[in-house]
Amino acid sequence: MDATVTATPFSTLIRTASHEQHTEAETSTFMGDLLGGRLGVDAYTRYTEQLWFVYRALEEGARALAADPVAGPFIQPELMRTAELERDLAHLRGDGWREGLEPLPATAAYAGRVAECARTWPAGYIAHHYTRYLGDLSGGQIIRDKAEKTWGFARKGDGVRFYVFQEISNPASFKRGYRELLDAVNADDLEKQRIVEECKRAFALNTAVFRELGEEFRAA
Numbered sequence: 001m002d003a004t005v006t007a008t009p010f011s012t013l014i015r016t017a018s019h020e021q022h023t024e025a026e027t028s029t030f031m032g033d034l035l036g037g038r039l040g041v042d043a044y045t046r047y048t049e050q051l052w053f054v055y056r057a058l059e060e061g062a063r064a065l066a067a068d069p070v071a072g073p074f075i076q077p078e079l080m081r082t083a084e085l086e087r088d089l090a091h092l093r094g095d096g097w098r099e100g101l102e103p104l105p106a107t108a109a110y111a112g113r114v115a116e117c118a119r120t121w122p123a124g125y126i127a128h129h130y131t132r133y134l135g136d137l138s139g140g141q142i143i144r145d146k147a148e149k150t151w152g153f154a155r156k157g158d159g160v161r162f163y164v165f166q167e168i169s170n171p172a173s174f175k176r177g178y179r180e181l182l183d184a185v186n187a188d189d190l191e192k193q194r195i196v197e198e199c200k201r202a203f204a205l206n207t208a209v210f211r212e213l214g215e216e217f218r219a220a
């Protein structure tokens with residue numbers, strides 16, 4: 001067993017292990033163009049659509065995992081995003097937002113993997129939970145600010161509700177609590193290592209979605 005696995009708090013291990021891929025996701029061409037104000041609201045809409053497929057898989061899976069001894073402690077209603085995404089999509093696409101909505105191939109693969117973990121491997125589900133929700137509570141706030149300014153959404157209003165966690169008044173303290181949950185995760189060292197690997201996979205799945213979005217939307 002790698003001694004660093006045992007000695008390092010799990011929250012540090014998972015953050016450090018995914019650091020490089022975080023930079024890659026953050027600096028992807030699509031994200032760069034989107035946040036640089038070089039793409040239209042149609043690109044932002046298409047991105048929000050992809051998030052809906054991913055969060056539906058995360059949150060449908062969550063229901064079944066609430067009592068699970070490993071993943072259960074992570075399931076917290078104040079994180080749930082599906083309803084917010086649906087309000088954003090109704091604003092962006094209109095009341096018939098669900099009609100003709102299809103995931104990109106990379107999104108279908110991502111949501112499929114999340115659903116598979118939720119069904120068959122609760123510890124692996126934690127990797128996906130961490131990658132999305134802790135990211136949304138951190139960098140998500142930068143994305144919201146840019147989106148409001150670029151496409152004129154009301155501050156914390158329709159179009160950016162996905163990024164607004166109404167029931168989390170202190171995100172920094174919530175993230176501290178979340179890291180404590182990670183540090184106390186009910187898994188042995190080998191399983192922790194496998195969760196870290198799944199987290200890297202989760203980042204790669206996100207990057208693949210950005211790549212496909214980047215093929216569809218290019219800055220002028």
Ligand code: HEM
Binds near residue numbers: 015026130138143206
């Ligand atoms: C342009 C896009 C992004 C920006 C500007 C951004 C920015 C940030 C910032 C500022 C933090 C806080 C770091 C800290 O608290 O020390 C953070 C954390 C995080 N981000 Fe991102 N991020 C972006 C994209 C992403 C993506 C695509 C993912 C994965 C889907 C992601 C996942 C995470 C995670 C999991 C954390 C928590 C790290 C930890 O403290 O354990 N981020 N991000």
